[in-house]
Amino acid sequence: xxxxxxxxxxxxxxxxxxxxxxxxxxxxxxxxxxxxxxxxxxxxxxxxxxxxxxxxxxxxxxxxxxxxxxxxxxxxxxxxxxxxxxxxxxxxxxxxxxxxxxxxxxxxxxxxxxxxxxxxxxxxxxxxxxxxxxxxxxxxxxxxxxxxxxxxxxxxxxxxxxxxxxxxxxxxxxxxxxxxxxxxxxxxxxxxxxxxxxxxxxxxxxxxxxxxxxxxxxxxxxxxxxxxxxxxxxxxxxxxxxxxxxxxxxxxxxxxxx
Amino acid sequence: xxxxxxxxxxxxxxxxxxxxxxxxxxxxxxxxxxxxxxxxxxxxxxxxxxxxxxxxxxxxxxxxxxxxxxxxxxxxxxxxxxxxxxxxxxxxxxxxxxxxxxxxxxxxxxxxxxxxxxxxxxxxxxxxxxxxxxxxxxxxxxxxxxxxxxxxxxxxxxxxxxxxxxxxxxxxxxxxxxxxxxxxxxxxxxxxxxxxxxxxxxxxxxxxxxxxxxxxxxxxxxxxxxxxxxxxxxxxxxxxxxxxxxxxxxxxxxxxxx
DNA sequence: AAAATAGTTTTGCAATATGAAACACTGTTT
DNA sequence: AAACAGTGTTTCATATTGCAAAACTATTTT
Numbered sequence: 001x002x003x004x005x006x007x008x009x010x011x012x013x014x015x016x017x018x019x020x021x022x023x024x025x026x027x028x029x030x031x032x033x034x035x036x037x038x039x040x041x042x043x044x045x046x047x048x049x050x051x052x053x054x055x056x057x058x059x060x061x062x063x064x065x066x067x068x069x070x071x072x073x074x075x076x077x078x079x080x081x082x083x084x085x086x087x088x089x090x091x092x093x094x095x096x097x098x099x100x101x102x103x104x105x106x107x108x109x110x111x112x113x114x115x116x117x118x119x120x121x122x123x124x125x126x127x128x129x130x131x132x133x134x135x136x137x138x139x140x141x142x143x144x145x146x147x148x149x150x151x152x153x154x155x156x157x158x159x160x161x162x163x164x165x166x167x168x169x170x171x172x173x174x175x176x177x178x179x180x181x182x183x184x185x186x187x188x189x190x191x192x193x194x195x196x197x198x199x200x201x202x203x204x205x206x207x208x209x210x211x212x213x214x215x216x217x218x219x220x221x222x223x224x225x226x227x228x229x230x231x232x233x234x235x236x237x238x239x240x241x242x243x244x245x246x247x248x249x250x251x252x253x254x255x256x257x258x
Numbered sequence: 259x260x261x262x263x264x265x266x267x268x269x270x271x272x273x274x275x276x277x278x279x280x281x282x283x284x285x286x287x288x289x290x291x292x293x294x295x296x297x298x299x300x301x302x303x304x305x306x307x308x309x310x311x312x313x314x315x316x317x318x319x320x321x322x323x324x325x326x327x328x329x330x331x332x333x334x335x336x337x338x339x340x341x342x343x344x345x346x347x348x349x350x351x352x353x354x355x356x357x358x359x360x361x362x363x364x365x366x367x368x369x370x371x372x373x374x375x376x377x378x379x380x381x382x383x384x385x386x387x388x389x390x391x392x393x394x395x396x397x398x399x400x401x402x403x404x405x406x407x408x409x410x411x412x413x414x415x416x417x418x419x420x421x422x423x424x425x426x427x428x429x430x431x432x433x434x435x436x437x438x439x440x441x442x443x444x445x446x447x448x449x450x451x452x453x454x455x456x457x458x459x460x461x462x463x464x465x466x467x468x469x470x471x472x473x474x475x476x477x478x479x480x481x482x483x484x485x486x487x488x489x490x491x492x493x494x495x496x497x498x499x500x501x502x503x504x505x506x507x508x509x510x511x512x513x514x515x516x
Numbered sequence: 517a518a519a520a521t522a523g524t525t526t527t528g529c530a531a532t533a534t535g536a537a538a539c540a541c542t543g544t545t546t
Numbered sequence: 547a548a549a550c551a552g553t554g555t556t557t558c559a560t561a562t563t564g565c566a567a568a569a570c571t572a573t574t575t576t
Contacts, residue, residue, distance in 0.1 A: 010308045010532065011564065012273045016313050023337040041566045046524065051267040055274050059370060065523065065573095069338040071374055075392035077335020080280040080327040082390065087535055092382060112317060116329055124350060133341065134333035253557090265525090269533065290553055299535045304555065323542095360560065419551065520575070525568105532563070538556085544573070 028066030066079030152215035213255030285322030401465030409475035470512030
């Protein structure tokens with residue numbers, strides 16, 4: 001039986017291992033360190049790094065022997081981001097929402113069965129949180145994830161959950177499939193989702209769905225902050241409404257007509 | 259004589275060719291197209307794409323046979339951006355400056371002999387322009403580039419100019435080395451640089467240097483917009499001062515004490 | 517000063533990656 | 547409907563590449 005791993009180009013695969021390891025180490029890694037972590041001989045690592053460095057994908061950090069990701073990755077990553085029309089269309093609305101709420105605002109996209117952060121507008125009051133452009137948002141314990149998943153075909157959602165699992169993050173994480181699906185019904189009914197410390201203790205997020213011109217939910221936006229500021233009361237009285245309005249504006253910008 | 263191109267890992271090198279070609283084609287490319295452009299057999303391209311796709315570095319566009327850059331590049335690019343402390347330190351100041359001026363504001367970094375855009379805050383009035391995160395700003399015809407180059411060791415600047423040349427962009431581009439170096443003297447004297455339609459017709463930009471804790475110019479910020487809004491008069495009367503003040507705030511944030 | 521560790525280079529050869537050829541699929545033309 | 551053209555995918559013989567062991571160089575630690 002032919003496997004996905006058949007026909008993988010070994011040296012390319014290895015080089016990508018190296019890049020991903022470097023992305024996890026902001027302070028950089030040496031040749032021998034990389035070799036140990038990715039399980040390759042240091043002379044192999046050295047040659048792969050030589051090619052990556054020549055092409056700008058890695059660089060040595062401040063004339064040390066430590067390697068880090070290179071600027072070419074910024075360029076390619078940004079090229080991919082810039083090709084996302086929804087991102088530029090949505091940005092002004094996100095900015096406005098951040099100004100109104102003074103909390104961090106996010107835009108996530110539903111891509112290949114994953115919810116990915118593709119924009120984020122920080123406020124002056126922003127606190128450190130998990131969300132970061134390029135990161136995947138779990139569909140069971142983030143507002144942006146739950147609100148997208150709730151509006152996808154249930155069979156597809158179940159398949160994804162079976163693959164990635166309902167990983168426990170906090171005591172409030174929903175880790176039972178039937179309870180999550182029931183929760184998704186509630187989200188569909190009220191039109192928005194809340195992450196009530198389900199991903200990070202002390203953090204709450206409210207998210208609303210963004211639709212494309214056909215009415216499919218393809219993205220979500222959210223407002224997130226510490227529970228002492230993003231209170232349940234504040235969500236019900238003002239944030240949910242503002243969020244849904246903003247999401248609707250973005251949806252209309254994308255050609256959605258209800 | 260050992261060349262840089264010695265010991266290049268061929269299949270990695272080729273895969274990077276493919277990624278860079280895809281970054282130039284927002285609408286995606288097919289296997290055979292890629293093969294034609296990068297000069298490889300379609301079966302070779304197919305196998306490299308298979309590995310890149312498995313790892314998330316490319317994906318097929320909306321169930322077509324066209325390939326495009328994948329989300330993993332966003333992740334890695336953003337990891338590199340997020341490792342830049344100056345970027346997060348500067349962002350609130352850039353936001354403030356954009357609010358005050360209502361024009362596009364940029365942050366560029368001096369890295370490996372190049373000036374690279376690493377942040378950009380758009381205004382509602384932003385017009386389409388060359389600047390894009392990840393792109394390199396020419397040091398002879400952009401404000402952000404000239405103001406960094408002016409404060410670097412002259413020998414190093416001359417070396418870089420000899421390598422990349424003084425490429426003509428508009429009728430106002432400075433294309434003679436002696437005139438450019440003289441212009442750099444003027445920039446050092448007045449403490450800011452102006453790109454007066456030297457890179458794009460109809461666009462003007464004013465830029466100021468950002469210093470590190472040692473006083474070295476390592477970055478620059480700029481305000482840019484159409485010449486009808488970013489007038490010479492407005493630059494002299496208000497923009498230059500605001501820009502220098504903001505650049506100084508960022509420099510102080512980085513530990514610079516004059 | 518000696519030992520240990522890390523980075524870099526060399527090299528023989530086994531394994532990989534290549535591209536030509538064939539096959540499968542899709543869209544266009546007749 | 548059949549033939550044709552072009553693209554994507556797969557196979558396979560083999561030439562070339564990439565590998566890691568070994569050796570060398572440089573730096574750090576003891």
